[in-house]
Amino acid sequence: MKDNLYTIPLTDAFTAHDECPFCFIHRTLEQDAISFTLGASYMEDDIRAETDHLGFCKDHYKKLYDYGNRLGLAFILHTHYQKLEKDLDKLLSSTELPSPGFFERMKRSTPASSPTTDSLHKQLDSCYICERIDRNFTRYMETFFHLLQTNDEFKALFLNSKGMCLEHFTMLLEMAPSQLKGENKTFFLETSKKMMKENLKRIEDEIGWFIDKNDYRNASAPWKNSQDALPRGIQKLAGIYVQDEPFKKAH
Known part of the structure; x- marks a missing residue:
């Protein structure tokens, strides 16, 4: 396979025999992003401007x-606070409590929104590290679909894997229609569904044996593959x- x-990270992830190669990739991307954020980069003006704006x-x-x-x-938080204080001072200077609409008044538990609360939610939902991970993670998923169609060696790695976690399986199903056509789309859909069902059953059985193994009557029986069934499950x-x-x- 031409790397x-x-x-290269995709190959490493699929040869690790993890419960989900994309979890493996995501963890690596996250650790790289944390190291980058708290490495020498936090002293660079352009990076600090992004962390000041997005927060975490x-x-x-x-x-x-x-x-x-x-x-x-502390350096990152200090300038982020300075940026946030300026933004909030401008935002809150003309803020009034939001006025609920008719249906919101009928349902008292329904929160009323306003430009202010929408802006605050946007701030709360933003994260420099999440955005950095997401940009790269999408490219890995696109590369996965490309290799699945063009590289028989990679296709064999996929077929010999343990499938995906439920979250990344869902993401791949959402991306597949824009990435695959014809026979390739059918192959991925049918194969990935079969792998998901088989591996969910495998883990269910392993958790079941983990429970049975904790029965004193099975104290001398082997653990098989169940000793770490809970974290993998x-x-x-x-x-x-x-x-x-x-x-x-x-x-």
């Missing part, structure tokens, strides 16, 4: 804190590695 910027989501604030470069994070459903330790700066 390039995107095929809750998950990535926690992961940036866990990473260990507290001084670097959660990954298959949610696309996360619950067993991972916090990602930290190398010393």
Whole structure:
């Protein structure tokens, strides 16, 4: 297989025999983005302008804190606060409580929106790291579809994989119509659905044996593939590695 910027990580992900190669890629992209954000780049004006504008989501604030470069994070937060204070001062200077419409008044639990609250939600939903990951992650998915159609060696890796997690399976199904045509589209749809069903059943059986193995009557029986069934089972459903330790700066 001829490697390039995107095929090498894809090949690594599919040869890792992970429950989902795209979880594997996403974790790598996230760790790279955290290292980049709290590396020398945070002192660059163009990068700081982006982090000042976008901020971070809750998950990535926690992961940036866990990473260990507290001084670097302090610099980033300090100028982000300065930018946020200026933006909020302008935004809140003419803010009034939103006026609910007729149907919102009828349903008292329905929140009323306004330009102010819409702007605040946009700020809360933005994240520099998420956006950096998403830009690259989409390219990996596009490369996946390209290789699936053009490279028999990669197709074999796909067929010998454990399929995808539910989240990334859904994303691939959404992208497939724009990436595949004819026989290739049919092949991917039928094969990926079959793989999903088979691997969900495999994990269900492994979790079932994990439960049975904790019965004293099975104390001497082998674990088979069930000892780590819980973290793998959660990954298959949610696309996360619950067993991972916090990602930290190398010393």
